[in-house]
Amino acid sequence: MQNKILCWAxxxxxxxxxxxxxxxxxxxxxxxxLQLPQGFQATTIIPELGRNRHLVVQxxxxxxxxxxxxxxxxxxxxxxxxxxxxxxYEIASxxxxxxxxxxxxxxxxxxxxxxDQVFRYKLNKKGEVENTDKPEIIVTGLVKGRQHQTKxxxxxxxxxxxxxxxxxxxxxxxxxxxKGSPGQDPxxxxxxxxxxxxxxxxxxxxxxxxxxxxATGIRNVVGLDWNAQAxxxxxMQHGRDQFFQLYPEMYxxxxxxxxxxxxxxxxxxxxxxxxxxxxxxxxxxxxxLAPEYGGDSKKQGRCEGVDQPxxxxxxxxxxxxxxxxxxxxxxxxxxxxxxxAFHGSWNRAPLEQQGYKVVFVPxxxxxxxxxxxxxxxxGFAGAGVVQSPRDxxxxxxxxxxxxxxxxxxxxxxxxxxxxxxxxx
Amino acid sequence: xxxxxxVVAFIAVHAAVLAQSADKASIERGKTVYESTCLACHQxxxxxxxxxxxxxxxxxxxxxxxxxxxxxxxxxxDEEIEVxxxxxxxxxxxxxxxxxxxxxxxxxxxxxxFGNKASxxxxxxxxxxxxx
Numbered sequence: 151m152q153n154k155i156l157c158w159a160x161x162x163x164x165x166x167x168x169x170x171x172x173x174x175x176x177x178x179x180x181x182x183x184l185q186l187p188q189g190f191q192a193t194t195i196i197p198e199l200g201r202n203r204h205l206v207v208q209x210x211x212x213x214x215x216x217x218x219x220x221x222x223x224x225x226x227x228x229x230x231x232x233x234x235x236x237x238x239y240e241i242a243s244x245x246x247x248x249x250x251x252x253x254x255x256x257x258x259x260x261x262x263x264x265x266d267q268v269f270r271y272k273l274n275k276k277g278e279v280e281n282t283d284k285p286e287i288i289v290t291g292l293v294k295g296r297q298h299q300t301k302x303x304x305x306x307x308x309x310x311x312x313x314x315x316x317x318x319x320x321x322x323x324x325x326x327x328x329k330g331s332p333g334q335d336p337x338x339x340x341x342x343x344x345x346x347x348x349x350x351x352x353x354x355x356x357x358x359x360x361x362x363x364x365a366t367g368i369r370n371v372v373g374l375d376w377n378a379q380a381x382x383x384x385x386m387q388h389g390r391d392q393f394f395q396l397y398p399e400m401y402x403x404x405x406x407x408x409x410x411x412x413x414x415x416x417x418x419x420x421x422x423x424x425x426x427x428x429x430x431x432x433x434x435x436x437x438x439l440a441p442e443y444g445g446d447s448k449k450q451g452r453c454e455g456v457d458q459p460x461x462x463x464x465x466x467x468x469x470x471x472x473x474x475x476x477x478x479x480x481x482x483x484x485x486x487x488x489x490x491a492f493h494g495s496w497n498r499a500p501l502e503q504q505g506y507k508v509v510f511v512p513x514x515x516x517x518x519x520x521x522x523x524x525x526x527x528x529g530f531a532g533a534g535v536v537q538s539p540r541d542x543x544x545x546x547x548x549x550x551x552x553x554x555x556x557x558x559x560x561x562x563x564x565x566x567x568x569x570x571x572x573x574x
Numbered sequence: 575x576x577x578x579x580x581v582v583a584f585i586a587v588h589a590a591v592l593a594q595s596a597d598k599a600s601i602e603r604g605k606t607v608y609e610s611t612c613l614a615c616h617q618x619x620x621x622x623x624x625x626x627x628x629x630x631x632x633x634x635x636x637x638x639x640x641x642x643x644x645x646x647x648x649x650x651x652d653e654e655i656e657v658x659x660x661x662x663x664x665x666x667x668x669x670x671x672x673x674x675x676x677x678x679x680x681x682x683x684x685x686x687x688f689g690n691k692a693s694x695x696x697x698x699x700x701x702x703x704x705x706x
Contacts, residue, residue: 296652296663296665297663299663325667326652326665327667328650329671330671391614395610395611395614496617496626499614499617499618500609500613537618537619538617538618538619539623540619540621540622540623
């Protein structure tokens with residue numbers, strides 16, 4: 151009897167032990183060293199700021215960083231300054247009670263966005279914001295869903311501001327991200343989101359009635375910039391997720407990790423890039439009908455006439471920053487080309503995650519890429535494989551160009567900012 | 575007397591062990607459900623995706639009230655909730671196409687993985703809520 155109990159007890163201990171907790175997966179943050187092409191150098195100008203999003207550099211060298219997820223009364227715009235010119239930046243001041251993503255400087259004004267408004271602040275002769283408490287409201291009342299809620303901004307040279315309004319949805323299904331739920335046709339989201347809207351940069355309190363839907367069929371954009379040489383707007387789309395989870399009979403896990411492409415658009419007035427009905431398959435090199443709308447991973451159907459990307463990138467890399475380089479510091483091949491900051495994937499699991507790098511795309515005078523993309527800065531995530539996004543030590547998000555032509559890269563994990571310079 | 579005590583002890587331990595091995599089977603089945611249904615968003619290690627999908631590591635949902643947890647899977651979640659002081663921007667779709675048993679299994683797996691330790695969820699618990 152005693153023996154039997156002992157046996158059961160031993161077995162019980164054994165069974166319980168097999169439920170023992172696995173080790174804590176949240177890894178300690180440490181430093182990384184970035185890999186750059188020959189002649190380039192990176193320095194950390196501020197190690198930990200906050201939830202960095204986009205950033206912009208003023209002609210006097212001050213850096214304005216837009217922050218998201220403000221905690222404990224933190225402000226949404228931080229000014230960094232290198233007062234003693236030692237290469238390390240300090241927080242000079244901060245203002246704005248709203249979190250957000252977009253920030254830009256144009257014609258003597260600083261523009262910044264929350265998730266449903268765009269504000270502007272007048273800059274004085276010294277290039278400083280005078281009235282930090284009372285910005286003018288340029289755009290208001292924009293759709294802000296729970297997903298794809300951030301607003302990126304870009305300004306042209308004709309007095310317009312462009313704002314992306316992300317679709318609060320993956321593929322416009324009746325029940326978002328639910329297996330078996332059909333796509334809504336027409337997709338009602340496209341009336342007020344899923345595109346880029348154009349407003350005047352100097353008119354107050356504009357909303358949908360005063361703006362123009364400049365381009366549609368765009369799921370979500372974070373990287374948005376004006377290419378002054380081509381005189382056109384460009385945007386990086388975040389492609390849809392979850393082919394395998396929603397349509398396991400049509401896509402393998404591998405295909406679902408690679409598809410659809412992240413797309414670089416040259417956005418013209420009236421462009422339609424096809425979301426949610428179509429997606430770009432970088433292997434078949436065409437827009438394919440989405441499975442929610444009767445697609446079978448090959449059929450084009452209604453997607454035949456839809457506008458094409460000017461370049462396609464691997465799936466789910468999450469392009470969060472786009473910058474056309476106009477500086478004089480970098481070698482001439484970089485002039486008027488595009489830098490793209492990829493925040494890094496999550497929707498490739500169970501395969502290893504990818505992205506987490508900054509790439510460069512050379513551009514020709516015709517406003518089209520003149521060659522393939524190349525990796526410009528890598529190593530943000532750290533040395534090991536990124537199995538889960540939380541393994542990534544840093545994730546590139548925003549890009550900016552300094553008055554001397556240096557490139558600035560912001561990170562959203564710790565709030566680091568790097569300055570990249572070129573030395574012959 | 576001594577004999578009765580040992581018999582009671584035997585039955586208790588026996589029952590506990592049987593329950594444990596039933597849980598173990600449930601956890602094993604739950605792992606498969608997790609991999610096909612939850613892993614894409616909550617990741618293989620349950621750590622989620624910063625800003626988008628919350629972690630399933632010792633959160634008040636995973637370890638807390640069973641009914642609340644079952645309802646997350648049955649009804650989904652698309653409102654601002656705070657998980658360990660952070661908010662998340664993706665939606666959790668209702669996964670009510672899973673059977674009662676599959677939901678019980680996957681939640682028992684989640685409650686006994688990623689460093690979590692909590693009691694099993696039973697098929698009957700899910701059934702009762704689905705019928706409400």
